[in-house]
Amino acid sequence: MKKMGESVVGRKALFLDRDGVINHDPGDYTKSLAEFTVLPGVIETLKVWHDAGYLLIVVTNQAGIDKGLYTEETVHGIHQYVQGLCVQAGFSIAQFYFCPHHPDFSGRCLCRKPGSLMVEKGLHKFDLDPSQCLIIGDKQRDLDAAAAAGVGGVLIETNDKIPLPEEVFEM
Ligand SMILES: [Mg+2]
Numbered sequence: 302m303k304k305m306g307e308s309v310v311g312r313k314a315l316f317l318d319r320d321g322v323i324n325h326d327p328g329d330y331t332k333s334l335a336e337f338t339v340l341p342g343v344i345e346t347l348k349v350w351h352d353a354g355y356l357l358i359v360v361t362n363q364a365g366i367d368k369g370l371y372t373e374e375t376v377h378g379i380h381q382y383v384q385g386l387c388v389q390a391g392f393s394i395a396q397f398y399f400c401p402h403h404p405d406f407s408g409r410c411l412c413r414k415p416g417s418l419m420v421e422k423g424l425h426k427f428d429l430d431p432s433q434c435l436i437i438g439d440k441q442r443d444l445d446a447a448a449a450a451g452v453g454g455v456l457i458e459t460n461d462k463i464p465l466p467e468e469v470f471e472m
Pocket residue numbers: 318319320321322326438439440
């Protein structure tokens with residue numbers, strides 16, 4: 302039996318690509334925290350989604366790890382930094398998933414988008430209803446990864462603003 306206040310059905314999440322959506326994507330890898338710049342207004346917009354009842358889940362390909370450009374620790378540090386900004390603003394990101402693989406190094410994996418494993422992990426871990434979830438990404442492969450798990454998506458231009466919920470739902 303579920304406790305009071307625990308939602309049984311319809312838990313929803315906003316899945317987010319990272320580079321070019323949350324932070325400025327220079328078109329190359331973000332190799333360090335020093336190179337990581339949050340795009341203007343992102344934290345405020347994420348708070349609006351959070352306050353509208355969406356869990357926030359980041360799903361990001363980080364093949365630079367496989368390529369030896371940076372380490373998993375670097376990525377964890379960057380995600381801790383983002384989480385700190387969110388916590389300061391009064392909310393938090395529920396989960397960060399990243400795929401460290403590149404097919405030339407570790408061979409094919411299921412997590413690298415357009416693979417759907419990161420999205421599926423989020424759906425399972427948080428008992429989400431895919432039809433109530435959404436992904437925002439700047440590459441078609443972000444949307445393809447989510448679509449394979451039954452989650453719809455919104456494609457934005459790289460480094461453009463994340464739409465607010467009302468902007469998405471009037472589309
Ligand atoms: Mg991206």
